[in-house]
Amino acid sequence: MDLLLLDKRINWSLRLMNPGCWVFLLVLLIQVLVISAETDPQDAAALNSLASLWENTPSNWIGSDPCGNNWVGISCTNSRVISITLSSLGLIGTLSGDIQSLNELQALDLSYNKGLNGGIPASIGSLSKLVNLILVGCSFSGKIPPEIGNLARLVFLSLNSNSFTGSIPETVGNLSKLYWLDMADNKLTGTIPVSDGNKPGLDLLTHCKHFHFGVNQLSGTIPSKLFNSDMRLIHVLFDNNNLMGSIPRTLGLVKPLEVLRLDSNSLSGPVPSNINNLTKVAELHLANNRLTGPLPNLSGMTALSFVDMSNNSFDASDVPPWFSTLPSLTSLYLEYLKIEGQLPSALFSFPPLQTAKLRGNQFNGTLDIGTDYSSSLELIDLRDNDISQITLGGGGFDKGIILVGNPICNQGGTDLRYCKISQQSTPAYSTPQNCVPIPCPSDENLSPNCHCAYPYTGTLYFRSPSFSGLGNVTIYQILEDALKSSLLKQVPVDSVSLQNPFVDPDNNLAITLQVFPGAKDRFNEIDVYTLGFILSNQTFKPPSLFGPYYFIGEGYSAVRVMAPSSKSNRQNVIIGASVGGAALAFLLTGFVFVIRRRRKTRKVEGKSQSIASWGRTKSSSSVPLLKGARSFTFEELRKCTNNFSEANDIGNGSYGKVYRGILGDGQLVAVKRAQQGSTQGGLEFNTEIELLSRVHHKNLVTLAGFCNDQGEQMLVYEYVPNGTLKESLSGKSGIRLDWKRRLRVALGAARGLAYLHELADPPIVHRDIKSTNILLDDHLNAKVSDFGLSKPLGDDAKGYVTTQVKGTMGYLDPEYYMTQQLTEKSDVYSFGVLLLEIITAKKPLERGRYIVRELRVMMDKRKDLYGLHELLDPAIGLGTTLGGFEKYVDLAIKCVEESSNDRPAMSEVVKEIENIMQLAGINPNADSASASLSCIGSRSSPLHHPYGNEGCFDYSGGQPPSELEPK
Known part of the structure; x- marks a missing residue:
């Protein structure tokens, strides 16, 4: 019977039935559907909802039984959907919140569907069993929802090459099983999140091996806390962002690291010396920053193959000795770095060396290639140096040397070919045909084996290849063989073709890839999404010399349509599904409506109860x-x-x-x-x-x-058990604050204020910073309190808000008092007064004596401790070494400058206190809690002061000394 006619007769019959018959039929149809269908009703409803929102769904997505009808891209176990892999199928639409109903889902891959747009629904956080979430190369936008941090089983998170905005969700730090984290090539902004005790951060991902965040708009510093010795990272990619500040020393603790890309940011300061400890790093990219100090020593990094530190502001230096000690070096890029001296011929003798780009330095004397130069050497670029002579090896080096802008060329050198820039670029590689070419239809391509077909096409982007000789045919043949071998294991492939390798603006090696079908002219839908999954899920591992990669596939419009299921017993199921599906959807819709209605009611009731105590008379x-x-x-x-x-x-x-x-x-x-x-x-x-x-x-x-x-x-x-800072400074609390402890307190208070000023949205000015509003917990961590006078600054472009003056005399910013214009710098002034109170234990304003004026009058920078002995609190440890004391006083004076424009920002104050702590022999990043665990671990009372052993707070490491460990 024709299905359309059957549906019409059923609809006509339904009109004649009484309500009791309706209920009976509804129950009967649901039972028929549940018995005959192989898909869980909840999963079936969710997938049908997604299908209704998407265009270009696979050809066999018909009926209402995805598992039973073997829908393309859907994998099921025991009637539950466990996997959705629909890569490269040209889907158009959005990802709706109905995805949350697939609560057994373990893998979701929608990569390379440029027509998929909109945001990721927050409800994705309900997929508690999800292991792989791969949305590469789509058009998703908006903020990455923080609910993604609820996916506790997630191992693979790849959201790169979309248009996501906003910040990196700090909740990603909850994903303790994460192995691969890729959010590169988006429009992400904000800072790199790290944990602070109250919130998670990326530093907690100690099992993760891949941090890929390049090509975004991230700002702020790279937090020192981001890295630690427990991490297993092998790839750290933060290139092409807006990151500032120094490279943290903690990076040198990540011993497994193999690839480091920090290039094209605004990083400053010296490169940490302990980076030389990273003996497994093969690719080091620090170019296009503002790094200063000495050119880093890389002699211990014996695995280095690719080094690029060009375009920085390092101090002028002689030729570094490590030029002759890196046996794996293939590519050396050190342009515009003020390096001077004669190049050692040993540099060119490393067998792997391919390229040396040394333009814009001060290399002088004779360029001696030596007699045992590398057979792989293709280019020596020494433009704009001071080379006056050249000596070729015994066989005569006949590859590329460029000496334009050197005295040897300015004086009319004997071999002018070194003084010209060749206009011929390296020919683009293209996989050759292995037979006599034949003509193909205009919409097909010729495979390397001379078969006309529709290839699966996309671009491979290698983020850090270890080679630079793009004309080396052997390298691409190795990649071709590896690709074909890997793809053939799952897809019938005739051949692969690589074309037009080039370095893109982000310093990635880009290569066009074509995969040709075997024994037919086109791939079917399963072949297409399988190819996409292999490349998006990193199943294909390229040869090690290519390094980390990502792939962006093109839509495959020539797909071979899948034949519908041929099961003979499926017709009755389809009939039952066509009738019962509507009823089931109606019932589920009603059920969801009721549940949501109840939740909404409960939420309103809960809210009413929570505010009931405000009283009926309040507006x-x-x-x-x-x-x-x-x-x-x-x-x-x-x-x-x-x-x-x-x-x-x-x-x-x-x-x-x-x-x-x-x-x-x-x-x-x-x-x-x-x-x-x-x-x-x-x-x-x-x-x-x-x-x-x-x-x-x-x-x-x-x-x-x-x-x-x-x-x-x-x-x-x-409850903060150790009271206020004022009580400790006055001796009332019984806690002795020596110099190191006072520095820890100052740093904690500064970090709290910096958070209010720079990370709160909108920024908040405290307006009442003073010692009675700084509390000390049982580990002497400082906690800023009393926000009754605080003021949000809002979005005013002027950066201040005019308000009635409030605060405490002695700490009050004079400029704020005079102008009534409040800025974050008003807090900075109060904090400067607090810094002076911390070292003197004196009230800021007492009997007409103002601590700021007293200190300025007494201070003599020619004397020890600036001659401030009479003002200082004796309990600070006078008679002992107060490391960093003078810099501390300098900082306090900067904070209390009369003009707010002359005062530092709180983030700068934090950095300076951290530097001062290091001068005092304290690790500013050591957790105070861990430093005191040995003192309080055996005590039963949480209110006991943890100072039975005064040594507990005096060491600078992250672990307590062995003699203080709990017994």
């Missing part, structure tokens, strides 16, 4: 924007503080008192209870809740919740 404008802060009732807080007992009173101020409390789950908290008539008004109360509920940093106090019930206003914070 909606007085309710703060809640982002995670918990609402407590008065009774809850009364109970957890033992009725606000005096025994739990741990502080007080103009706003009221602070009480220690223990919540029902055992969490220690500090409850700040505003007294009636407090100077802290409702605006400050709301401000602190709103700001602290959306900023998270280990050096900022954490807000646990609030209470606005029964006429009471209370804020609930994490």
Whole structure:
């Protein structure tokens, strides 16, 4: 019977049925569908939804049973969809949130479908079993959703060559099983995320081997914390971004590293000397930066084959000795680096050497190629140097030498061919035909074996090849053989062809690849997505000399259409599916609607309950924007503080008192209870809740919740056991702060402020930085607190906001006081005063004496400790070496400059304190918590001061000394 006629008769019958029959038929049809179909109903509905949103779906995507009908690109196990691989099939559309229903999915590869656009739905985070997520070379855009960090089993994450914007989600740091991480060639901005105790970051990916982030718009510094000795990274690619600052020394700890690309950024400062410890690095790219200091010593990097440090600002230097000690060197690029002296002939004797580009230096004397020069040597480019003579080897070197702009050419040298630039470029390689060519139809190509066919085509991009001689035919033949051997294992392939190798603007080696079908003129759909998957999933491993790569495939429009399933028992299933599918979809839609309706209702009810305690008389404008802060009732807080007992009173101020409390789950908290008539008004109360509920940093106090019930206003914070910095400086807390501990406190407070100024969105000015608002936890980590006066700066292009002056006298920025224009530099001034208070333990303003003026009057840079002995706190450790003290004072003075334009940014303050700590023999990146574990590990009370052994905070390493380890 014709299916269309059958559908019409069924529809006519349905109109005559009563509601009871409708229900009966619906249940019956669902049962028929479930029994006859091989696909789980939930998965079937999700795939049919995706199919309805896409154009150019595979030809056999018909019916409603993807597993039973063997849909192209869909793999199933026990009726559940476990894999979707649809590479290079010309799909057009978006990736909808319905993908979340495929909760058994393990692999998703939609690469090389340029018609796929829009964003990645946040619901992708529901695919808890996903192992491979590959979306290479599509047109996806928008921000990468942070929910991607929920994919705990993810091993392969490749999102390169799209148009993603925004920052790298810090939640990627949760993907502890990740092996391959590629977000290159997008439009990503922002900084490189690292963990800080409250949030994850890339430094936690200790099992990951590939960091590919090149060709984006990343900014800021490369954090020191990004690298550590536990990491297994072999590829670190951050080229072609906007990164600034110095190369972190911690990079030298990543011993497995093989490829390092930091070229084409704005990196500055010297190259860390310990980079010489990376003995496995084969490709080193540092070109096109602003690096300074001495030309780095690479003598220990014996695996180096490709070195490019051109276009930097290194100090003038003689020819480095490592020119004669790198046995694997194929390519040496050192252009415009002020290197002088005579080139050693040993440089050209390394058998692998192919290219030496040394233009724009000050090499002088005689260019001596030597008698045992490399047979692979193709080019020596010494333009614009001071070469006055040339000596060729015994056989006469007849390859490329360019000496234009040297005295030997300016004086009319004897061999003018060295003084000309050849106009002939290296001929582009093209795989030759192995037979007599035959004519092909205009829309087909001739394979190397002289078969006319439709090839699968794309471009291979090698990010760091170890060779530079692009005319070497043997190299491409090796690649051809490797490609054909790998592809033949899964796809019927006649031959592969490589064409037109060239170096692209991003310094990648680009090669056009054509794969020709075997025994037919075109590939079918399965062949196409299999080829795409092999290349997108990095199943093909190129010969080692080609290094890391990525592939961008073209759409394959000549695909051979798949024949429909030939199973004879499938007709009844299709009939049942055509009728029952609509009913099932209707039922599922209704079910989803009900569930979402319930969730929405619960969410509204929950929100209503959370703000019920604000009281009916409050206007909606007085309710703060809640982002995670918990609402407590008065009774809850009364109970957890033992009725606000005096025994739990741990502080007080103009706003009221602070009480220690223990919540029902055992969490220690500090409850700040505003007294009636407090100077802290409702605006400050709301401000602190709103700001602290959306900023998270280990050096900022954490807000646990609030209470606005029964006429009471209370804020609930994490409990910080060692009180305020002021209490420790005054001796009230019993904690002795020596010089090293004070530096750690200063660094922690600076990092917290830098986060507020530069990473919070919008930026936040604290407005009340002082020693009573710096808390010390049980490991002496500083935590900035009290945000009641804080002010977001918004998006004002002027960088300031005009506001009523607020703050504490003695710490207050005079410029802000006079102009009422608030900027981040107002906090910098207050922090400068705090730095002076840290070393003197004196109140900033007392009996008319102002600490800033006192220090400036007394300071004498010709004397030891700048002659400030009388001002300094004796507990700081006078009589011992105070490493970096003078630089510390210089920094404090810069922070309290009268003009805000003369003050440093907080990020610069952080860097300077880190430098000072190193002068004091302290590792600024060592975790204070790990430094004190040996002191508190055996104590049962969380409130015990961890200073039974004074040595616990005095060492500078990341692990405690053996004699302090817990027994």
